[in-house]
Amino acid sequence: MWNDSSQLPSCSEKYIISLLFYVSVKLADKEKILRSNVKMPNEIEEKIMKEFDNLKERLKTEELQSGFVENIIERCSVYLKDKSWNNALIDLRKLLKEVRPLDTQELIRLVAKANDAAKLIKGKEIILLLAGTGAGKSTTIHFLGGSTMAETIVQRMYYIAPITIKNPDLQKITTTPFVKSGTRYISPVTINFKDIGGSSSDSVILCNTPGFEDTSGPEVDIANGIGIVKAIRT
Structure with a gap:
């Protein structure tokens, strides 16, 4: 600030x-x-x-x-x-x-994060998760990435949350029971199949994205659009 x-x-x-x-x-x-x-x-x-x-x-x-x-x-x-x-x-x-209807400083920061993500996934096969805010994209990635999930109570609300996180890439993926996005920019997560009980040595990159019409403001919406286009083009 x-x-x-x-x-x-x-x-x-x-x-x-x-x-x-x-x-x-x-x-x-x-x-x-x-x-x-x-x-x-x-x-x-x-x-x-x-x-x-x-x-x-x-x-x-x-x-x-x-x-x-x-x-x-x-x-x-x-x-x-x-x-x-x-x-x-x-x-x-x-x-x-x-x-200030648009926070240009925050927009610049978020677009820079989107550019960093685009560099990490360039030339690689990815799965891009797209859905509205609160649909469960972050929770799904944690489950697919091998995090131990359990029912949790937050402010009298039940939801499934990661309890034990094994994949270091998943440390930055936050989950919430509220219809409010905890994701502000595209975040790639590399999942090695052997780490989740698979026999193959291959891996896949899952990309978490902010929800469409995100509750965090227009800056996230704009950066999200730029990030998705860059992710598809790479």
Whole structure:
């Protein structure tokens, strides 16, 4: 978050991200902050109010003063003065989504991941798993890859989850019982048949993908489309 802010010119997006960072610091564990390499201002609350004033000026300059934005600014002003950091954080996230419908920095990162995956599978035979978010692509890959599966309860919900993961490629494949994607980019997993009880020494590459119309935002949808095209072409 901080790196994204430091790379931006003076704009409303920059100040919102900066505020999100500083407010998150107020909510974070002090020991973790001390261990981080990010330099903090001595008077962080004064810095927050200064950045908030800068944000209000930028919103005027960029003519982004809709009723929705003004309501959030009014509420945030109260929250910040009252040191209600949780409420301020929630509204600042809403404001960022309004001001920045597409996170270009995140899109660049995700496309780079898709490019890395395309290089790994170039010229190889692959099986590309395509389905909507929550269909069970990640769970299926874990099962096919030899992970030990068991019924698990998360927030009173039953689902089948990997308990023992043998294949190191599967460590990066996360599963969830919710209709929310845990996959943000194409992830190739090499499965050696001998490792899962087969007699052949051959292997196959299974590619996990984010779901169509992914719940993680338009950045994932765009990067997913690019990644799928590159995977098919290679």
